[in-house]
Amino acid sequence: MKAFQDYYPENLAYCYGCGSQNRHGHRIKTFWEGEESVTRFLPEPYHTAIPGYVYGGLLASLIDCHSTGTAAAAMYRAEGRAMDSLPAFRFVTGSLNVSYLKPTPLGRELEIRGRVREIKGRKVLVDSTLFADGVACARGEVVAVQMPDNFGA
Numbered sequence: 001m002k003a004f005q006d007y008y009p010e011n012l013a014y015c016y017g018c019g020s021q022n023r024h025g026h027r028i029k030t031f032w033e034g035e036e037s038v039t040r041f042l043p044e045p046y047h048t049a050i051p052g053y054v055y056g057g058l059l060a061s062l063i064d065c066h067s068t069g070t071a072a073a074a075m076y077r078a079e080g081r082a083m084d085s086l087p088a089f090r091f092v093t094g095s096l097n098v099s100y101l102k103p104t105p106l107g108r109e110l111e112i113r114g115r116v117r118e119i120k121g122r123k124v125l126v127d128s129t130l131f132a133d134g135v136a137c138a139r140g141e142v143v144a145v146q147m148p149d150n151f152g153a
Contacts (some may be wrong), residue, residue, distance in 0.1 A: 003029035004069040007083040012090050017065030030069040037070040037114040054104040063128045063140035064096050070114040071124035071144030078119050091144035104137040122146040
């Protein structure tokens, strides 16, 4: 099964969080599980905030890219289109609000689960929660905005 990010056009796949063309990035992969989108990511030791815990900026970037990928997949779903159909949907972040709920331990696979709250024109509102060992560590609200066709050209 292909991840949402596997459908991104090559010229728009350089994002540090989710781009397959960025060899230094996270290269996250997101999939549907029913009505929720799911990403799993294992932080590296260099993602440290303080010994034993993950840096909050990493958590924000994971929620951000998970949510914009979810927005694209949700728009394809809403239009009844396959994710490899053209024109391609790509989204950028209009706003990102992250609440840190608990310290996030290093050495554990993180799971980000997202739900689409609303699709309104070119905007998709996505609520995502990041878990470590089943415990909610961070929540994010993202307003994802559809990229204009000429953006990044």
